[in-house]
Amino acid sequence: MNTLLIAKRDLQAYLTGYTAWVVVSGLLFLEGMFFNAYAMGSDSQRYSHEVLRDFFEVNWGFAVVASVLLTMRSIAEERRDGTDVLLSSSTATDGQVIVGKWLAVMGVLSLLTAFSIYLPGLIYVNGKISLAHLAVGYLGVMATVGATTAMGIFGSSLFRNQMAAGMVTGSMVVLLIIAWIASDIMGPPFSEMIAYSALYNQHFVNFSEGRLAMSGLVYYASLTGLFLMLATRILEGRRWE
Secondary structure, three states, rough: OOOHHHHHHHHHHHHHHHHHHHHHHHHHHHHHHHHHHHHHHHHHHHHHHHHHHHHHHHHHHHHHHHHHHHHHOOOOOHHHHHHHHHHHHHOOOOOHHHHHHHHHHHHHHHHHHHOOHHHHHHHHOOOOOOHHHHHHHHHHHHHHHHHHHHHHHHHHHHOOOHHHHHHHHHHHHHHHHHHHHHHHOOOOOHHHHHOOOOOOOHHHHHHOOOOOOOHHHHHHHHHHHHHHHHHHHHHHHOOOO
């Protein structure tokens, strides 16, 4: 119950303020432009499933950026304004606080994802799209941002400054995205381990092509759980400061 109350509190703060709407509307506008140029702008004839795959590549990138931008303020702002004292003195545990804040950001990201549905609809005007491909692709996007949101919550728990939190989170995300490059220059078994950690190439490509990969879901869920646990430990340690 405490988790849902915190999630409701934070979600209301996002939706009644302007920051979340500026982020969502701005990224949707840019996403539409990139989709038109990258996926729809090709002069050559292409199959609808290829265009849909390209849409999910674009959608994935902007959703990840949104998760970083939205989580910058999550805990850092509470510490800056001193309202974290109210949370630490409440009956909610640190784990409930962290999960509640994660759910609130996921709620905003769900809106961003839902509002982007008109872009695959443009494909349907001149072609056909598979509802299964659409569902699997969006599942992959939400699984990914679940992990990057948890990373953002962790980054925000480390600092009072939102920009510092955003930079740390962004750096972690970029490192995981480009991990596949590092795997090419290393020998086994480290190459396989680093390749497996790649946020995009190793796991999301299957989803973008409409293939449900349980290994990808396990990876994203594990990453989510790890960083939510780390953020909880940070809050627990701060109680004794």
